[in-house]
Amino acid sequence: MWGRVRKSWSTVRDAFRTERDTGRQARSHNLFEAAAAYVSACAEDDQERIEEAAGWVSPEALSFGVNELACRAVIALARERDESPRAVARDLLGLPAA
Structure with a gap:
């Protein structure tokens, strides 16, 4: 039974973190670091940084x-604009007001 629990935990842990071996001590990145680096690289159209950040965690973790x-950005912007998150999200995507 404990073997199954340990294996399940290992699978979950590996889905949220991978370590890169670069010949020196590997540094693990959490999914939020990866997401921040990935999104900022996308905004700056920096393909090299996009690929680097995408390799820090699993695709599922990066998506999450x-x-x-x-979600956090839309909420912060909605508070700043004193609008609803729905209105802000639609505006950011260029959609007409609902």
């Missing part, structure tokens, strides 16, 4: 982190 970053 980018989604979380988008």
Whole structure:
């Protein structure tokens, strides 16, 4: 039983973190660091940084982190503009007001 629990935990942990071996001590990145680096590199159209950040965590973890970053950004912008998050999100995407 404990073997299954340990294996399941290992799978979950590996999905949220990978370590890169660059010949020196590897540094692990969390999914939020990866998401922040990935999104900022996309905004600056820096393909090298995009690929680097995408390699820090699994694709699933990166997707989760980018989604979380988008939610937090829309909420912060909505508070700043004193608008609803829905209105801000639609405006950012260039959609007509609902």
